[in-house]
Amino acid sequence: MISLLYIWLYSQSFHSHVAHLYAHFGYPSAQHIVGQRYLKGAGVVKDEEMAMHWFRRASQQDHPQASFNLAVGKVKNMTGSMAVGDIEMLLHVAVRQGIQEAQELLENVIWTKSKPLPTKRMGSFL
Template sequence: MRRSSRSASFQDKTSTDRRPHARSRSGPSELSWSACELLVVTLALLALFYVGVHHHNFHLHVTRLYAALGHPQAQHLLGQRYLTGVGVEKDSQRAMEWFRRAAEQGHPHSAYNLALGVLRNLTATQQSSEAQRFLLHAAANGISEAYSVLEQLASDPEYS
Protein backbone atom coordinates (compact mmCIF):
# COMPACT_ATOMS: atom_id res chain seq x y z
CA MET A 1 0.00 0.00 0.00
CA ARG A 2 1.34 3.29 -1.04
CA ARG A 3 0.94 6.49 0.91
CA SER A 4 -0.20 9.52 -0.76
CA SER A 5 2.25 12.34 -0.99
CA ARG A 6 -0.14 14.57 0.82
CA SER A 7 -0.29 12.40 3.99
CA ALA A 8 3.46 11.84 3.98
CA SER A 9 4.19 15.53 4.02
CA PHE A 10 1.65 16.00 6.82
CA GLN A 11 3.34 13.34 8.94
CA ASP A 12 6.74 14.86 8.28
CA LYS A 13 5.52 18.20 9.60
CA THR A 14 3.90 16.75 12.73
CA SER A 15 6.73 14.43 13.70
CA THR A 16 9.29 17.19 14.00
CA ASP A 17 10.93 17.98 17.31
CA ARG A 18 8.36 19.52 19.65
CA ARG A 19 10.75 20.89 22.28
CA PRO A 20 10.30 24.54 23.11
CA HIS A 21 12.64 26.73 21.20
CA ALA A 22 15.42 28.23 23.25
CA ARG A 23 16.07 31.92 22.99
CA SER A 24 18.74 32.60 20.52
CA ARG A 25 21.83 34.19 21.98
CA SER A 26 24.59 35.77 20.09
CA GLY A 27 27.24 33.97 22.11
CA PRO A 28 27.79 31.71 25.11
CA SER A 29 29.40 34.47 27.20
CA GLU A 30 26.48 36.87 26.90
CA LEU A 31 24.29 37.06 30.02
CA SER A 32 20.80 38.37 30.00
CA TRP A 33 19.42 39.25 33.42
CA SER A 34 15.92 40.35 34.15
CA ALA A 35 15.27 43.37 36.33
CA CYS A 36 13.99 41.11 39.10
CA GLU A 37 17.17 39.03 39.09
CA LEU A 38 19.32 42.16 39.25
CA LEU A 39 17.26 43.47 42.15
CA VAL A 40 17.60 40.21 44.11
CA VAL A 41 21.37 40.03 43.56
CA THR A 42 21.80 43.70 44.52
CA LEU A 43 19.77 43.28 47.71
CA ALA A 44 21.72 40.15 48.65
CA LEU A 45 25.02 41.99 48.19
CA LEU A 46 23.79 44.93 50.25
CA ALA A 47 22.67 42.57 53.03
CA LEU A 48 26.08 40.89 53.05
CA PHE A 49 27.79 44.28 53.20
CA TYR A 50 25.58 45.33 56.14
CA VAL A 51 26.29 42.12 58.04
CA GLY A 52 30.02 42.48 57.38
CA VAL A 53 30.20 46.08 58.56
CA HIS A 54 27.68 45.94 61.40
CA HIS A 55 28.01 42.33 62.53
CA HIS A 56 27.83 43.20 66.24
CA ASN A 57 24.53 45.02 65.80
CA PHE A 58 23.25 42.27 63.53
CA HIS A 59 24.09 39.64 66.15
CA LEU A 60 22.31 41.69 68.81
CA HIS A 61 19.16 41.97 66.67
CA VAL A 62 19.13 38.25 65.96
CA THR A 63 19.71 37.46 69.64
CA ARG A 64 16.84 39.75 70.67
CA LEU A 65 14.56 38.07 68.15
CA TYR A 66 15.34 34.57 69.40
CA ALA A 67 15.14 35.69 73.05
CA ALA A 68 11.70 37.15 72.44
CA LEU A 69 10.69 33.83 70.84
CA GLY A 70 11.66 32.08 74.07
CA HIS A 71 14.99 30.42 73.31
CA PRO A 72 16.88 30.07 76.63
CA GLN A 73 20.38 30.32 75.12
CA ALA A 74 19.48 33.60 73.41
CA GLN A 75 17.91 34.88 76.62
CA HIS A 76 21.11 34.02 78.47
CA LEU A 77 23.26 35.80 75.86
CA LEU A 78 21.05 38.88 76.05
CA GLY A 79 21.34 38.83 79.85
CA GLN A 80 25.13 38.65 79.51
CA ARG A 81 25.11 41.64 77.18
CA TYR A 82 23.04 43.72 79.60
CA LEU A 83 25.17 42.63 82.55
CA THR A 84 28.46 43.57 80.86
CA GLY A 85 27.19 46.44 78.71
CA VAL A 86 28.47 44.97 75.42
CA GLY A 87 26.53 46.56 72.56
CA VAL A 88 23.81 47.84 74.91
CA GLU A 89 23.61 50.15 77.87
CA LYS A 90 24.66 48.32 81.04
CA ASP A 91 21.53 47.43 83.02
CA SER A 92 21.74 44.78 85.75
CA GLN A 93 17.97 44.74 86.32
CA ARG A 94 17.26 43.87 82.68
CA ALA A 95 20.09 41.34 82.77
CA MET A 96 18.49 39.60 85.74
CA GLU A 97 15.12 39.60 83.98
CA TRP A 98 16.63 37.78 80.99
CA PHE A 99 18.57 35.42 83.26
CA ARG A 100 15.32 34.62 85.10
CA ARG A 101 13.52 33.80 81.84
CA ALA A 102 16.32 31.49 80.76
CA ALA A 103 16.71 29.92 84.23
CA GLU A 104 13.01 29.15 84.42
CA GLN A 105 13.49 27.11 81.22
CA GLY A 106 16.38 25.21 82.79
CA HIS A 107 19.44 27.09 81.53
CA PRO A 108 22.13 26.28 84.17
CA HIS A 109 24.44 29.27 83.56
CA SER A 110 21.51 31.66 83.77
CA ALA A 111 20.42 29.98 87.01
CA TYR A 112 23.91 30.53 88.41
CA ASN A 113 24.04 34.17 87.28
CA LEU A 114 20.57 34.82 88.66
CA ALA A 115 21.48 33.26 92.01
CA LEU A 116 24.53 35.49 92.23
CA GLY A 117 22.36 38.46 91.32
CA VAL A 118 19.94 37.59 94.12
CA LEU A 119 22.80 37.24 96.60
CA ARG A 120 24.33 40.54 95.49
CA ASN A 121 20.95 42.29 95.64
CA LEU A 122 20.82 42.96 91.92
CA THR A 123 17.24 41.73 91.59
CA ALA A 124 13.97 43.03 92.98
CA THR A 125 13.35 39.76 94.82
CA GLN A 126 15.98 39.09 97.43
CA GLN A 127 15.15 35.64 98.75
CA SER A 128 18.04 33.38 99.67
CA SER A 129 15.85 30.30 99.20
CA GLU A 130 15.39 31.29 95.58
CA ALA A 131 19.13 31.73 95.22
CA GLN A 132 19.76 28.29 96.70
CA ARG A 133 17.21 26.72 94.35
CA PHE A 134 18.94 28.23 91.32
CA LEU A 135 22.39 27.30 92.66
CA LEU A 136 21.29 23.70 93.19
CA HIS A 137 20.00 23.57 89.63
CA ALA A 138 23.26 25.01 88.29
CA ALA A 139 25.34 22.61 90.38
CA ALA A 140 23.26 19.64 89.25
CA ASN A 141 24.01 20.63 85.64
CA GLY A 142 27.77 20.78 86.08
CA ILE A 143 28.47 24.43 86.92
CA SER A 144 31.44 23.99 89.25
CA GLU A 145 31.29 27.54 90.59
CA ALA A 146 27.82 26.82 91.94
CA TYR A 147 29.26 24.15 94.26
CA SER A 148 31.66 26.61 95.87
CA VAL A 149 28.94 29.23 96.34
CA LEU A 150 26.66 26.61 97.93
CA GLU A 151 29.47 25.64 100.32
CA GLN A 152 29.96 29.29 101.26
CA LEU A 153 26.23 29.68 101.86
CA ALA A 154 26.16 26.55 104.03
CA SER A 155 28.95 27.89 106.22
CA ASP A 156 27.38 31.38 106.52
CA PRO A 157 24.86 31.52 109.40
CA GLU A 158 22.98 34.41 107.74
CA TYR A 159 21.84 32.18 104.87
CA SER A 160 21.32 28.93 106.79
Protein backbone atom coordinates in the same frame (compact mmCIF):
# COMPACT_ATOMS: atom_id res chain seq x y z
CA MET B 1 25.23 42.11 49.17
CA ILE B 2 24.30 45.13 51.29
CA SER B 3 23.05 42.85 54.07
CA LEU B 4 26.41 41.06 54.16
CA LEU B 5 28.19 44.41 54.39
CA TYR B 6 25.89 45.42 57.26
CA ILE B 7 26.61 42.14 59.06
CA TRP B 8 30.34 42.61 58.60
CA LEU B 9 30.36 46.25 59.74
CA TYR B 10 27.86 45.87 62.56
CA SER B 11 28.31 42.25 63.62
CA GLN B 12 27.94 43.09 67.33
CA SER B 13 24.64 44.87 66.71
CA PHE B 14 23.43 42.23 64.26
CA HIS B 15 24.16 39.46 66.76
CA SER B 16 22.21 41.40 69.42
CA HIS B 17 19.19 41.68 67.14
CA VAL B 18 19.24 37.98 66.33
CA ALA B 19 19.70 37.01 69.99
CA HIS B 20 16.81 39.29 71.02
CA LEU B 21 14.58 37.73 68.39
CA TYR B 22 15.26 34.20 69.62
CA ALA B 23 15.03 35.32 73.26
CA HIS B 24 11.54 36.70 72.62
CA PHE B 25 10.61 33.37 71.03
CA GLY B 26 11.53 31.75 74.34
CA TYR B 27 14.86 30.08 73.65
CA PRO B 28 16.69 29.91 77.00
CA SER B 29 20.19 30.03 75.48
CA ALA B 30 19.28 33.20 73.60
CA GLN B 31 17.74 34.67 76.75
CA HIS B 32 20.99 33.96 78.57
CA ILE B 33 23.02 35.58 75.78
CA VAL B 34 20.80 38.68 75.88
CA GLY B 35 21.23 38.80 79.65
CA GLN B 36 25.01 38.63 79.25
CA ARG B 37 24.94 41.41 76.67
CA TYR B 38 22.95 43.67 79.00
CA LEU B 39 25.20 42.80 81.93
CA LYS B 40 28.36 43.70 79.98
CA GLY B 41 26.93 46.39 77.69
CA ALA B 42 27.94 44.43 74.60
CA GLY B 43 25.97 45.75 71.63
CA VAL B 44 23.37 47.28 73.97
CA VAL B 45 23.33 49.88 76.72
CA LYS B 46 24.54 48.29 79.95
CA ASP B 47 21.49 47.57 82.14
CA GLU B 48 21.81 45.19 85.11
CA GLU B 49 18.06 45.16 85.70
CA MET B 50 17.41 44.00 82.12
CA ALA B 51 20.21 41.46 82.45
CA MET B 52 18.54 39.97 85.52
CA HIS B 53 15.19 39.98 83.69
CA TRP B 54 16.60 37.84 80.89
CA PHE B 55 18.53 35.59 83.30
CA ARG B 56 15.29 35.07 85.23
CA ARG B 57 13.40 34.09 82.06
CA ALA B 58 16.12 31.62 81.04
CA SER B 59 16.42 30.21 84.56
CA GLN B 60 12.68 29.51 84.56
CA GLN B 61 13.52 27.01 81.83
CA ASP B 62 16.36 25.52 83.92
CA HIS B 63 19.19 27.15 81.99
CA PRO B 64 22.13 26.42 84.33
CA GLN B 65 24.35 29.42 83.63
CA ALA B 66 21.40 31.83 83.75
CA SER B 67 20.36 30.31 87.08
CA PHE B 68 23.88 30.84 88.38
CA ASN B 69 24.01 34.41 87.08
CA LEU B 70 20.65 35.23 88.64
CA ALA B 71 21.80 33.83 92.00
CA VAL B 72 25.03 35.85 91.80
CA GLY B 73 22.98 38.92 90.92
CA LYS B 74 20.94 38.42 94.07
CA VAL B 75 24.04 37.97 96.19
CA LYS B 76 25.39 41.22 94.70
CA ASN B 77 21.95 42.88 95.14
CA MET B 78 21.32 43.34 91.42
CA THR B 79 17.87 41.74 91.66
CA GLY B 80 14.76 42.51 93.61
CA SER B 81 13.99 40.69 96.82
CA MET B 82 14.68 36.97 96.73
CA ALA B 83 14.78 34.53 99.63
CA VAL B 84 17.91 32.54 100.45
CA GLY B 85 15.96 29.38 99.59
CA ASP B 86 15.35 30.74 96.08
CA ILE B 87 19.06 31.41 95.68
CA GLU B 88 19.82 27.85 96.78
CA MET B 89 17.27 26.49 94.28
CA LEU B 90 18.88 28.44 91.43
CA LEU B 91 22.32 27.24 92.45
CA HIS B 92 21.14 23.62 92.62
CA VAL B 93 19.96 23.90 88.99
CA ALA B 94 23.43 25.10 87.98
CA VAL B 95 25.22 22.48 90.12
CA ARG B 96 23.22 19.64 88.53
CA GLN B 97 24.55 20.81 85.15
CA GLY B 98 28.16 20.79 86.37
CA ILE B 99 28.87 24.48 86.92
CA GLN B 100 31.71 24.42 89.44
CA GLU B 101 31.35 28.06 90.49
CA ALA B 102 27.74 27.32 91.47
CA GLN B 103 28.87 24.47 93.72
CA GLU B 104 31.33 26.75 95.49
CA LEU B 105 28.78 29.53 95.94
CA LEU B 106 26.14 27.06 97.14
CA GLU B 107 28.50 25.69 99.77
CA ASN B 108 29.26 29.25 100.87
CA VAL B 109 25.54 30.15 101.08
CA ILE B 110 24.77 27.01 103.10
CA TRP B 111 27.75 27.62 105.40
CA THR B 112 26.77 31.25 105.95
CA LYS B 113 23.16 30.29 106.60
CA SER B 114 24.18 27.71 109.21
CA LYS B 115 26.42 30.12 111.16
CA PRO B 116 24.79 31.34 114.37
CA LEU B 117 23.97 35.02 114.43
CA PRO B 118 26.20 37.08 116.72
CA THR B 119 24.56 37.96 119.99
CA LYS B 120 24.95 41.23 121.77
CA ARG B 121 26.67 40.85 125.14
CA MET B 122 25.53 42.88 128.03
CA GLY B 123 27.69 43.62 131.02
CA SER B 124 31.40 44.04 131.56
CA PHE B 125 34.18 43.71 129.02
CA LEU B 126 36.81 41.07 129.68
